[in-house]
Amino acid sequence: MKKVVAETKSKLQLKNMKRENTVPNSSKILRVHVCDLRLFDILENIIKKYEHKKKIVAHFRYRDDGFMAMKATETEIMQFFELANLEHKYLKFTYNIHLNEAVFLNTRDLKGQRFNQIEVLDFETFIKPIETFMYLHRSSAHPNATFTGFIKGEISRCVITGLIKQKQYDWKDSNLEFFGSKEERDVKKSASSCERAWKAAGLKPGIQIWRIVYYCLHFIKVTSWPEEDYGKFFDGNSYIVLNTYKKEDSDALLYDVHFWIGKYSTQDEYATAAYKTVELDTYLDDAPVQHREVQGHESKLFKTYFNAITYMHGGAESGFRRVKPEQYKPRLFHFHGDKRGVMVKEIPRMEKYIDDTDVYILDLGLHIYQYNGQGSNKDERVRALQYVNSLRAERSGKAVKTTVLDQVAGGTGVFFRHLDQTEGEDFESEEDMESTDVSEHELYRLSDAEGSLKFSLEKEGPVGLKDFDGNDVFIFDTKQELFVWVGNHTTHEERKNALIYAHNYLKETSHPLIPVSCLNEGAENKSFSMALTA
Template identity: 60%
Template sequence: MTGLVKAKQYDWKDSNLALFGSDTEKQVKKESAESEPAWKGIGQKPGVQIWRIVKFKVASWPKEDYGKFYNGDSYIVLNTYKEESSDELLYDVHFWIGKYSTQDEYGTAAYKTVELDTFLDDKPIQHREVQGFESDLFKSYFDTITILDGGAESGFNKVTPEKYEARLFHFCGTKKLVEVRQVPRAASRLDSGDVFILDLGLTIYQWNGRGSNKDERMKAMQYLIALKDERRGRAKSEVLEEEGLSKSHEFYHALTEEDVPDEAENMKPKDLTVELFRLSDASGKMTFNVEKTGSVATSDLDSKDVFIVDTKRAVYVWIGLDTSEAERKNAMSYAHKYLQNTDHPLLSVTCLAEGKHDKQIRIALSA
């Protein structure tokens, strides 16, 4: 019998997404955007809409699963909203990349995000989101974000409870947002400051760490109830308190998997200095150079060029009003390639256009 092979995590040092938006990428045209069935009727009223990339196509994601993401997939998320005292519809469009998503999937998600931006007359703010490093804006759309292993086809609604594969879920956060992640079913993953649910199919345990907060406990209890409802009353459950729980309990005996370290945990910047880069073709060829380090203000930006700001918490691509077509087309590509060569390639990336998103860039630079 051959063992299961763990899917390869995304390799940010060798990604075809570097071609996204460049001159080698097929030009996205309004006609092609209008022919995409997924975009019909979207963005007409405030709210969030989500799609998953399936074999190069855009598939609607069920509303009951909003906030759930599989780490083997890529998604597009559109938020439509109005600002106070205005009836104008505004948009944020995000493509979210699971850590085991294939290059084809997240390349398609990136391409389709540009297409969606074109469909909505270039009004949206574009964002790249990476699993585990999502922007605060992205997180704000959901009461809970749940990260599940595999692709959407690995969901368990098609099999009987007796055939469920045991899963361990980690609940961590506050009232503002509790994140739920499926983690290896290993004892080393338990953290006294958080809550865990062990789903064995017909038996479900909620393990409350001695230092866990009420929000984590409440969110875990809601999750547990939802799991039991899915099983139509066939599953039993038990809430366990870490304090005083015997190590001989079945809960601990079921934690038999080998822990697998998350490669992304080591991809955090060591130097937190803010850096500003200028992308320009004024010399006749495309150049990308450091413009400034340390504090950056809007007065440092020039309408004739593209600027990339790395705050070490997020990356912002600012496109001046008078930039050339080549500069605009290559803006996101250069931001992506720049991050590939850093020690923090997984940061979220937001693209802001001068004149349309001036408020957002001021907020980003003052944070």
């Protein structure tokens, strides 16, 4: 039997409870205590009715937060919460199931060495990260002082995080434990139907992009990204990109859905992007192939969607169309590449970053300079000129002056005089993590055929489709891209843990930021097929 730690969370809606239980109106403090006692009675009744109550090792509750340790199977745990959600029509329990550790209030409870010896959990203090904040509805049973404290705390958090430089994307922060479970899918199917952003998603062939917007004092929202900005990504944001297409011999719509993580995207944003990608997949009846893309490490498929990819520094609110021209922040763009593709990236406005072999654009808002290094190639110059023309078209009819400067011809002093950004003003000095692993392809198998999940190396070197087995999950690492292949006859446990094992595997490699694609047997894409024969 599995030992599972379950963390439960319930939400009381005071207005409905008040109608049914005649909660006194004289004191909000009294209402809190009455609701607390009522919830205690409800939970006791649920446990009494639960047929596997002997498998509950321990349970604790504080207000609407609960912690439960169970020596039970996942099916038995699901039965408990199905029973709980039938107990009261105005009371809804939501929960997370953890195999090894769980957070309850200010403690992190986990299976340490003592658990393996005497089945006793260890615990340590836990402090919520300042990047995140959770809210209570005004109708919930809490005193007014609680909400006043929330406002003060959130303002303080915004001040603190505003003074802290954005950190680069840390793949170790990602939490994929919610992926794949039945309850998670059921919740997303219901939630996806309520997400307004998906109403027009995937109706016809083409590209659609949404940005994850974080409102400091409110919530995170999915918003449509303007078509004129397709291909431009701010490194402080996360995005969802949906490609809808048809095969030549069919009218059926097919999909690839990518979540793109900016270098300085917050944990709130990229976690929401990952979650919403799965939600969109569910909305489209699990038809899309899911992909993870990290800035600077995009897959070949992702790059084919755009004529060029441009990395803008900061967040979308700092764009030209959203500020007055006189307030526009100057930007320096670096163009580097060849006939196979030119990458455009915003860099610090500092002379030390100028290379004589590339092209640069200095965007001052109403005056744009193009600087052609003496060693730059034709593709870089043409792409830069196209970019200048697109910038002029975006300026909403404003008079924009452009100047093209060639290093060989001289007269470039005016360009360098504007490269006055101070060291470390906005950009991190840390370089992007590049994949230097050139070893052979590796194929791993995830299987529970022996009674428990086992992750093992299946093969090194050339991999063919015959090496995959529809009864299990396989993780195929080409060192440039990682594929999670899910067989049609996999078990629920294998399917649920596929992305978790892939994520944890990448964390221990020298190439944790490479693209990740999740494929079902029979729905393999071109990138996967090419990797098999590469």
